[in-house]
Amino acid sequence: MFLRAVVKFLVMAKILEKKLIRKPDVFSYELDAPRISRKAQPGQFVIIRLHEKGERIPISLADINPAEGTITLIVMAVGKTTTELSGFQTGDEILDLCGPLGMPTHIEKAGKVVLVGGGFGVAPLFPIARAFKAAGNSVTVVMGARSGDLLIYEQEMQQVSDRVLITTDDGSKGTKGIVTTALSREIAENGADLVMAVGPAIMMKSVSETTRPFGIKTVVSLNPIMVDGTGMCGGCRVSVGGAVKFACIDGPEFDGHAVDWELLMLRQKAYKKEEQESFEAWKQRHERMLSKERQPLCE
């Protein structure tokens, strides 16, 4: 019966498959979510709450499979909740799964589309790349990591794009450098009609600064702190073109050239003290990704 199905599938979400994506702390979770999978579009997110005492955290959709009735999340264990999640195994259930939330990526035939992924951003770019490709665009993916063995989703991205450009800091794979190095070169050599960046704020900011002089439309997916995800609390407010927007209902995607990056990064740190451990780790991750002297994330 319809109602039983709704109750069953909306209230608890079973982990159908948990996989280690990158040692030691990045996992993918394929969740049983038939109704969400039927509605979800690239660029949207869900909010999860692990248990009765857990917080609500937003996570981007890394894959949507309506045929199988599943969605996939890729999460790195950085803070309390994400580390706790990494202790969940295949067959375990997440107490609350709410979505799909946010506006979908505006998929259009733009021509040459360049998608830039940093860190986790690579995962949500997968369904976005697939949709742009299906819409008849030429899709180039730029993805970076400290070294070759830290790249995730490389093969998956190959499947849904025309080209994948890889950058590594140590030069162990692809071009030596960071994503904006490859992006600048790509723009100079082949041009771009649309650039989209998903990842840490500092990376999205750099991408936006890289494209600004060329006037290339640049879409970014913002990741502020959220509570309800339905517009009710205003905690995720961001400033875009001088206007206050709520990332949960107006976004999460906005014009990267109009975003007030300083404000976003400031507000992301609102609970620095309270979430010290998790936030320190998150910040280090940003630093590692962009600074010259990076330390190995894992061995």
Added chain:
Amino acid sequence: MKKKPAPINPRKTPIPEQAPGIRRSNFEEVSLGYSEEQARQEAARCLNCKEPKCVTGCPVSVPIPAFIQAIKTGDFNKALAVIKSANLLPAVCGRVCPQESQCEMLCTLGKKFEPVGIGRMERFVADWAARNSAVEAPVPEASTGRSVAIVGSGPSGLACAYDLAKLGHRVTIFEALHEPGGVLVYGIPEFRLPKKIVAREIEVLKKMGVELVTNAVVGKLIEIDELMDKYDACFIGTGAGVPKFMGIEGENLTGVYSANEFLTRVNLMRAYDKEAFDTPIRRGERVAVIGGGNVAMDAARTALRLGARETIIVYRRSEAEMPARREEVHHAKEEGIIFELLATPVRILGENGQVVSLECLRMELGEPDASGRRRSLPKKGSEFRIPVDTVIVALGTNTNPLISRSAKDLAVNDYGYILADENTGKTNKAGVYAGGDIVTGSATVISALGAGRKAARAIHAAVSGKNDRSRGQTS
């Protein structure tokens, strides 16, 4: 010789409360409620008017003198039945209704003395029933085979669900958050409305066979049209929307909250219990709350309980114009909340992204505006600063666009509120009804309850008249 009746006590029977000095550092309920004796003593003050004015002041027309007479005779079960004939949530309304501007404002006794404590007695009856396990879920009538989807589990949705379920319709409530109750759970603090009271009411609905689906955001996961494919009718009671901000400098600094966010973190996410729960909250030392409504009082008193040394309410008019319940203002003062009246914020100053002070302008009162409240006008050059580390903006809400964006054919007004008939909740879309704050803008729990009930009546009439039943049976 005729026996002279005992003189009427000019004052309301006082209600036992936690002492201000103690309650300001806990989240336990402030009022402890009447004892049977106190309730009967207060009931004795009622004049049992032939043409009771109090009833006309009640948005759902509770037969007030009748329930008070039942209290007088000690028949509390009867009192409950009388109240419940009109108001499904007496334990809630007895606590949160603005009685002084509704029933109690019109009380005949109130012309000379303090009015009868109607709210306190309503609350007593509900609590008495809960204590004596006299609350039983009504047995629904035989199934009609009709089904209704309700969007939102706040006051209007709960009331609508209750009435429809009682009439034998199959009811499903869709709630966006992980816990049902809407504003009763995320908005109103524990010390004013304990969560267990809301939970009790929800249990009653469940016993009546109402199905509750949490984490279901209508407009995202399910569209109104999809609900209409599967149900005979739909009621939208999604409540207040997105928080209003002032658009002043510094409003996005860390440490500036909407009251919705602040209260949701504390109430729904239990941030006050930081040892057990994961959701963080800023525990400000000096907190300014902007606004003069109940939500502002709730936020200020919550901040105080989280450990603020000083909490300041900043309101642009005077106390007389404050929309908050008198009792909440009184309680807030008792607890040591500071009132900075006739002041309006002009900017929030920060250092390193953190709030350090709130700059305000002095105001003076002018002519009454459209709402009848005196307009407040700024005095030039009267800027002053209040040093604070946290600012909470409690200035109401604008409409949430989630449903209207996804159901484009649903008629809304210029502000985005759903256009619905006042008496039936009927919208322009066939089978779709709406009520509560999403129709009227921010109002009260009791008026939302009333709207839910009116819609239930209209929905019942509409679906019962349906001859051919081609929908509602879903695979």
